[in-house]
Amino acid sequence: MKVNVRLFAGLHQMVGKREIVLDVREGATVRQLRERLGEEYPVTEAFLSTLVCAVGEEYVPGDYVLQEGDMVALIPPVSGG
Amino acid sequence: MKVNVRLFAGLHQMVGKREIVLDVREGATVRQLRERLGEEYPVTEAFLSTLVCAVGEEYVPGDYVLQEGDMVALIPPVSGG
Amino acid sequence: MMFEITAEPLDPGPLVAAVRRDESGAVALFYGVARNENLGRKVLWLEYDAYPEMAIKKMREVADEVRAKFTVTGVGILHRTGRLEIGETSLLVAVSSGHRKEAFDACHFAVDRIKQIVPVWKKEVFEGGEEWIEGHVPGVEDGSP
Amino acid sequence: MMFEITAEPLDPGPLVAAVRRDESGAVALFYGVARNENLGRKVLWLEYDAYPEMAIKKMREVADEVRAKFTVTGVGILHRTGRLEIGETSLLVAVSSGHRKEAFDACHFAVDRIKQIVPVWKKEVFEGGEEWIEGHVPGVEDGSP
Numbered sequence: 001m002k003v004n005v006r007l008f009a010g011l012h013q014m015v016g017k018r019e020i021v022l023d024v025r026e027g028a029t030v031r032q033l034r035e036r037l038g039e040e041y042p043v044t045e046a047f048l049s050t051l052v053c054a055v056g057e058e059y060v061p062g063d064y065v066l067q068e069g070d071m072v073a074l075i076p077p078v079s080g081g
Numbered sequence: 082m083k084v085n086v087r088l089f090a091g092l093h094q095m096v097g098k099r100e101i102v103l104d105v106r107e108g109a110t111v112r113q114l115r116e117r118l119g120e121e122y123p124v125t126e127a128f129l130s131t132l133v134c135a136v137g138e139e140y141v142p143g144d145y146v147l148q149e150g151d152m153v154a155l156i157p158p159v160s161g162g
Numbered sequence: 163m164m165f166e167i168t169a170e171p172l173d174p175g176p177l178v179a180a181v182r183r184d185e186s187g188a189v190a191l192f193y194g195v196a197r198n199e200n201l202g203r204k205v206l207w208l209e210y211d212a213y214p215e216m217a218i219k220k221m222r223e224v225a226d227e228v229r230a231k232f233t234v235t236g237v238g239i240l241h242r243t244g245r246l247e248i249g250e251t252s253l254l255v256a257v258s259s260g261h262r263k264e265a266f267d268a269c270h271f272a273v274d275r276i277k278q279i280v281p282v283w284k285k286e287v288f289e290g291g292e293e294w295i296e297g298h299v300p301g302v303e304d305g306s307p
Numbered sequence: 308m309m310f311e312i313t314a315e316p317l318d319p320g321p322l323v324a325a326v327r328r329d330e331s332g333a334v335a336l337f338y339g340v341a342r343n344e345n346l347g348r349k350v351l352w353l354e355y356d357a358y359p360e361m362a363i364k365k366m367r368e369v370a371d372e373v374r375a376k377f378t379v380t381g382v383g384i385l386h387r388t389g390r391l392e393i394g395e396t397s398l399l400v401a402v403s404s405g406h407r408k409e410a411f412d413a414c415h416f417a418v419d420r421i422k423q424i425v426p427v428w429k430k431e432v433f434e435g436g437e438e439w440i441e442g443h444v445p446g447v448e449d450g451s452p
Binding site: 006008009010012013050052054057058059073075076077078079080081 | 194210211212213215216217219241252253273276277278279280281282283284285294295296297298299300301
């Protein structure tokens with residue numbers, strides 16, 4: 001199934017896109033989505049372990065199960081202020 | 082000797098003047114100056130014990146000895162902010 | 163209340179007006195400012211990125227936390243994005259309260275929480291390089307990212 | 308640095324600009340505001356009196372104390388006098404620092420000290436009367452007024 005993924009900060013800069021579509025199997029978790037990102041964009045490998053996912057503008061745990069069409073944001077460690 | 086005395090806040094309002102001249106004996110302390118104020122302006126009696134004196138824009142203790150021509154400020158408890 | 167993510171310079175006037183109530187005796191206003199040095203590096207400028215919709219939502223959550231923890235009369239937060247020169251303001255947090263101690267404590271708490279959960283990111287461009295600063299991993303309920 | 312006693316409305320812009328340095332990552336700005344209630348009384352307006360020359364001198368002393376106690380990059384204080392309507396700002400205290408904790412702590416300390424030693428007085432005009440508020444007896448070295 002296809003999941004829309006928003007990228008920010010260093011991740012955006014590495015991938016060169018603000019939004020991508022990733023293909024994952026039915027019932028995939030956000031942890032598996034992160035791994036998929038690493039396969040598609042090896043440049044992101046080193047950063048995957050620090051990424052938190054947000055679905056529907058809310059942080060979700062790594063075992064959160066995705067649904068077709070979900071808008072997922074990959075959130076690097078925040079550094080506002 | 083004559084001493085110039087500046088009045089503020091409630092004291093200013095009670096006495097009706099921003100500045101007065103009080104006559105005290107040579108070698109008088111600021112504590113005695115306060116008592117002199119009470120004699121001249123009985124309306125101030127109840128407030129005398131709360132007044133701190135400043136000479137030359139610096140707080141001085143009650144036993145500070147005044148000199149002719151000193152500019153003394155009578156400072157009620159402060160309440161800025 | 164006022165919560166904004168904007169690429170425009172931040173203006174404290176409307177923010178303070180928005181958080182003040184007639185019961186407010188104190189307003190604590192915090193400015194996060196781009197400074198010229200970090201970790202021993204000479205910083206040339208900063209660049210901020212944000213996830214705007216979620217950042218606003220998380221700012222509101224911070225304000226809710228503040229109101230649950232402190233006796234305040236208003237909370238407002240503005241965060242700037244894009245390129246900021248040294249001396250420009252990246253963050254404004256205003257908290258009003260009846261009294262000063264609550265205003266200070268609540269504003270400090272709000273700034274700490276903003277840095278923990280609001281999805282905003284800072285890139286430092288310094289002499290010889292640049293780096294997206296990795297600050298805080300925002301928590302999720304089970305603690306596992 | 309900036310220290311003023313004025314009958315005009317207080318403007319935070321020039322104050323914050325005066326205390327900020329390129330090393331400042333944070334500015335804490337405190338607003339003392341005329342509020343509509345005190346001691347259970349409905350306050351109608353406030354009136355502030357000051358001994359201006361000495362107030363400025365004592366503000367500078369507060370700033371010196373702040374710099375001795377905290378790592379800050381700037382301190383500034385403005386106090387208004389005359390009649391203030393509810394919601395108007397009586398006091399502005401700005402402290403800049405490299406980091407937020409120092410800015411908050413130093414600004415809070417400065418406000419506390421201002422209320423203890425700066426010769427400024429507040430009259431509350433409330434429904435049914437008025438009163439010059441007796442706050443703090445400023446200390447002298449031997450402790451005896």
